[in-house]
Amino acid sequence: MALTTKTNTTTKPKIVALAGGVGGAKMAAGLQSALPRGCLTVIVNTGDDFEHWGLHICPDLDTVLYHLAGLNNPEMGWGRQDEAWTVLGEIERYGGEDWFRIGDRDLALHLRRTEWLGLGLSLTEVTDRLRRLLGVPSAILPMCNEPVRTLVHTDEGDLPFQHYFVRRRCEPSLVDLSFVGADHALLSREVHKALKEADAIIFCPSNPYVSIDPILSVPGLRDLLRQSPMPKIAVSPIVNGQAIKGPAAKMMRELGEVSSPLTVVDHLGDVLDGFVIDQADAALSDAVILPALVTDTIMTDLPSKQRLAQEILAFADSLRPNPLANPTPTPTD
Amino acid sequence: MALTTKTNTTTKPKIVALAGGVGGAKMAAGLQSALPRGCLTVIVNTGDDFEHWGLHICPDLDTVLYHLAGLNNPEMGWGRQDEAWTVLGEIERYGGEDWFRIGDRDLALHLRRTEWLGLGLSLTEVTDRLRRLLGVPSAILPMCNEPVRTLVHTDEGDLPFQHYFVRRRCEPSLVDLSFVGADHALLSREVHKALKEADAIIFCPSNPYVSIDPILSVPGLRDLLRQSPMPKIAVSPIVNGQAIKGPAAKMMRELGEVSSPLTVVDHLGDVLDGFVIDQADAALSDAVILPALVTDTIMTDLPSKQRLAQEILAFADSLRPNPLANPTPTPTD
Numbered sequence: 001m002a003l004t005t006k007t008n009t010t011t012k013p014k015i016v017a018l019a020g021g022v023g024g025a026k027m028a029a030g031l032q033s034a035l036p037r038g039c040l041t042v043i044v045n046t047g048d049d050f051e052h053w054g055l056h057i058c059p060d061l062d063t064v065l066y067h068l069a070g071l072n073n074p075e076m077g078w079g080r081q082d083e084a085w086t087v088l089g090e091i092e093r094y095g096g097e098d099w100f101r102i103g104d105r106d107l108a109l110h111l112r113r114t115e116w117l118g119l120g121l122s123l124t125e126v127t128d129r130l131r132r133l134l135g136v137p138s139a140i141l142p143m144c145n146e147p148v149r150t151l152v153h154t155d156e157g158d159l160p161f162q163h164y165f166v167r168r169r170c171e172p173s174l175v176d177l178s179f180v181g182a183d184h185a186l187l188s189r190e191v192h193k194a195l196k197e198a199d200a201i202i203f204c205p206s207n208p209y210v211s212i213d214p215i216l217s218v219p220g221l222r223d224l225l226r227q228s229p230m231p232k233i234a235v236s237p238i239v240n241g242q243a244i245k246g247p248a249a250k251m252m253r254e255l256g257e258v259s260s261p262l263t264v265v266d267h268l269g270d271v272l273d274g275f276v277i278d279q280a281d282a283a284l285s286d287a288v289i290l291p292a293l294v295t296d297t298i299m300t301d302l303p304s305k306q307r308l309a310q311e312i313l314a315f316a317d318s319l320r321p322n323p324l325a326n327p328t329p330t331p332t333d
Numbered sequence: 334m335a336l337t338t339k340t341n342t343t344t345k346p347k348i349v350a351l352a353g354g355v356g357g358a359k360m361a362a363g364l365q366s367a368l369p370r371g372c373l374t375v376i377v378n379t380g381d382d383f384e385h386w387g388l389h390i391c392p393d394l395d396t397v398l399y400h401l402a403g404l405n406n407p408e409m410g411w412g413r414q415d416e417a418w419t420v421l422g423e424i425e426r427y428g429g430e431d432w433f434r435i436g437d438r439d440l441a442l443h444l445r446r447t448e449w450l451g452l453g454l455s456l457t458e459v460t461d462r463l464r465r466l467l468g469v470p471s472a473i474l475p476m477c478n479e480p481v482r483t484l485v486h487t488d489e490g491d492l493p494f495q496h497y498f499v500r501r502r503c504e505p506s507l508v509d510l511s512f513v514g515a516d517h518a519l520l521s522r523e524v525h526k527a528l529k530e531a532d533a534i535i536f537c538p539s540n541p542y543v544s545i546d547p548i549l550s551v552p553g554l555r556d557l558l559r560q561s562p563m564p565k566i567a568v569s570p571i572v573n574g575q576a577i578k579g580p581a582a583k584m585m586r587e588l589g590e591v592s593s594p595l596t597v598v599d600h601l602g603d604v605l606d607g608f609v610i611d612q613a614d615a616a617l618s619d620a621v622i623l624p625a626l627v628t629d630t631i632m633t634d635l636p637s638k639q640r641l642a643q644e645i646l647a648f649a650d651s652l653r654p655n656p657l658a659n660p661t662p663t664p665t666d
Binding site: 054055084087089090091093096105107109112114115118130133134 | 386387388417419420422423424426427428429437438440441442444445447448451463466467
């Protein structure tokens with residue numbers, strides 16, 4: 001499994017993961033633990049970002065950051081472990097919005113980010129500062145620096161993503177999605193470089209509509225993926241007709257689709273070279289129009305994340321035009 | 334003592350207090366407890382305001398607000414009682430500034446204020462929202478809505494006020510003070526109305542140089558005081574040659590003055606009609622060029638604050654052109 005080599009050789013694979021929320025963060029943590037230090041770059045959805053309490057909140061970036069730093073809250077899925085809630089209680093006293101719950105530890109990050117953005121740093125620079133301060137060895141890149149906002153068109157009207165997702169608990173029925181601002185977004189130098197240099201690109205088991213599609217909406221990004229000769233593999237977020245977490249299955253049904261891994265392949269197929277489905281859906285593997293890996297995709301703890309990551313990396317290696325058994329050395333790390 | 338009438342008559346006195354930090358907040362709390370509900374307006378120094386953690390911090394406004402709401406921290410003198418410090422610890426993790434300590438409960442107020450200011454509300458409107466939410470019956474007015482910043486010229490160079498006061502613990506020697514932005518400040522409608530309608534104006538025992546002078550630097554405010562026929566009484570912040578709290582005495586010496594109540598009279602005398610000195614300085618009372626009240630000015634608890642306030646209000650009443658024994662009814666409350 002050349003892509004997971006942990007020995008100190010001259011070769012280090014460069015793996016890029018595309019990630020959204022909790023499923024993406026778990027997969028990213030598995031890849032980080034399966035790879036040599038510094039080999040992973042995670043490109044993260046920022047379509048969920050919004051302003052709250054006057055601060056710039058990046059839910060998916062933070063979920064990935066906290067998972068990769070080992071600071072995530074395993075019970076809640078989002079936010080920090082050992083969290084405290086003093087500020088939220090006071091915000092309620094002052095009549096502030098409390099439907100999006102920000103804990104005290106989490107809040108400190110939003111304060112620093114907002115302050116740094118206000119000083120003129122890009123979201124990419126701010127995110128890199130934060131991951132270094134938390135000792136995260138992997139690069140974490142926002143999909144772009146410009147604001148792109150997922151707007152959810154529902155049977156009850158248009159809702160900004162967090163209002164749909166958190167405030168309304170995904171109850172309104174999905175009609176369509178827009179990524180407002182995507183036309184004006186730019187492929188950042190860092191995202192461009194990561195995708196150009198990637199030895200493999202993994203689409204984490206994130207919601208295809210609201211986690212992966214916003215990333216693909218950044219102008220130029222989809223073309224870059226299509227042109228890349230390296231393996232691009234998606235992990236199904238749908239297992240046995242259900243989403244492991246979140247509204248992906250519900251959204252599929254509301255869009256008139258079957259909640260099935262095959263719907264994910266249909267949706268993302270033009271940029272993929274391989275697909276990973278859960279063993280519970282083994283019967284569907286023949287219907288996947290791409291090379292498929294069938295395995296246990298349920299990530300309950302670090303060993304299960306790491307094992308899945310190793311299997312995916314080996315699968316990717318098998319799809320490479322020139323498998324890394326005889327890799328070319330990279331000049332710098 | 335007509336000015337302290339607590340009975341439900343048609344007359345309610347209108348008392349204005351000018352206040353800075355802790356001494357001002359204690360005096361304001363005493364006046365609030367001695368007066369009928371809604372009779373007190375506190376005009377507060379905002380020369381100490383600054384940006385910290387990307388938030389708009391108003392230390393003197395908050396000290397007054399917390400004292401009048403009964404939420405102040407009696408041990409620290411500033412900030413909230415029952416305070417928690419989770420966010421500060423995390424800010425330190427992210428390399429943020431920790432020399433100005435913001436507690437979790439206190440932070441919520443700064444967040445709300447900053448968010449409201451960002452939405453276009455004036456500092457006067459924001460402060461009024463906050464005091465209503467905290468159930469404070471007195472009006473609390475920032476001295477103006479525009480930024481006026483106390484700049485401390487020291488033997489070690491110029492320092493923004495909080496850097497001098499908190500970060501450097503007032504160690505550098507004072508040379509002079511500037512109130513940057515005062516030329517562009519405007520007398521707010523609310524401050525103008527409060528001063529015009531006041532039955533008495535009390536200068537709390539706040540630092541004359543960095544609490545009272547910034548208020549007097551607002552264009553038009555000093556003239557309004559001079560023109561007012563109502564009693565204007567200052568309470569000495571200097572007792573027995575020392576400041577009860579803060580650097581007032583040290584500043585006086587560094588400016589070549591004697592640290593004495595008489596120096597306060599010299600400094601503020603042109604706008605005063607009466608002066609209150611502590612019984613420890615009774616021997617100086619003959620040297621005061623204004624009518625003087627000699628009493629115990631040390632405020633250790635609510636009863637001592639309330640008693641001092643009552644004595645000051647009675648003293649003010651004795652100085653009124655038409656004492657309130659036969660007051661004219663106010664048409665509205």
